[in-house]
Amino acid sequence: MSLILDVDHVGKTFVQGGLLSRREVEAVRDVSFSLDAERPEILSVVGESGSGKSTLAAMVLGRLVPTRGRILFEGGDVAAIRSRAGRRAFMARVQPVLQNPFEAFNPLKRVDRYLFATAANFVVGGGRTRAAIEERVDRALVEVGLTLAEVRGRFPHELSGGQLQRTAIARALIPEPRLLVADEPVSMVDASLRMAIVNLFGALRDRLGLSIIYITHDLATAYYISDRILIMRKGEVVERGAARAVLDNPQHPYSIALKQAVLTPDFG
């Protein structure tokens, strides 16, 4: 079995506070999991606020260096990537999807500019013509249910939140990555559009063979779309397994409480 991602006993400790109030926070503790290159899947990471999900994502994306353990992407240590060229090659394979699509785009800049710039950055060699760049951008937009004709010349506020999040996902697809790391990608999107976005993740997994790490508070979408789930609490994975099996029949008290919180209407 060849692994696209191997997270091996990873931990991250932050030092918070000043000279007199200095304290260490173990944001991630001894987390291990892997993703199989031949069997693309959506792995959901679920847990309450502060459980270490974004810290884990940042380490997978090479933005934070683990304090302990290591993360291998296609066999290479992510933390050992130092050169610009190495970083760029890595980013072509592993792309983030941000929480707030309005943060991913400057409000004063037309969204197609970003898409063209990303394509120009990643289309290499003799194919780097205007036509090749536009073709690549259009292909990525079609993957998310849009077209270049629909977004050409538009400013971010001229697209709906759902369209803008799709455009952000299209931008992430331009380098033809193998892994998407989506940290709360639907939490800023209107509830009625969430299912459409997570369905899109499912389609990208099936059509493009993309592996996706889907970080969310939303057990409903995690249940619906993910193949596997990790439940995190205070930096640790407390439960893991096939998503439906875990959520149908959670074993750990925290997982049970998490599920109860979703099922119990809050009239408070």
Ligand SMILES: Nc1ncnc2c1ncn2[C@@H]1O[C@H](COP(=O)(O)OP(=O)(O)OP(=O)(O)O)[C@@H](O)[C@H]1O
């Ligand atoms: N750069 C940092 N410096 C210091 N402490 C940090 C830093 N980033 C995160 N932390 C701490 O690490 C812990 C985990 O934070 P993290 O952002 O990973 O949680 P999360 O699960 O993503 O939460 P949320 O659901 O609110 O996004 C928290 O206690 C947080 O305060």
Ligand SMILES: [Mg+2]
């Ligand atoms: Mg977070």
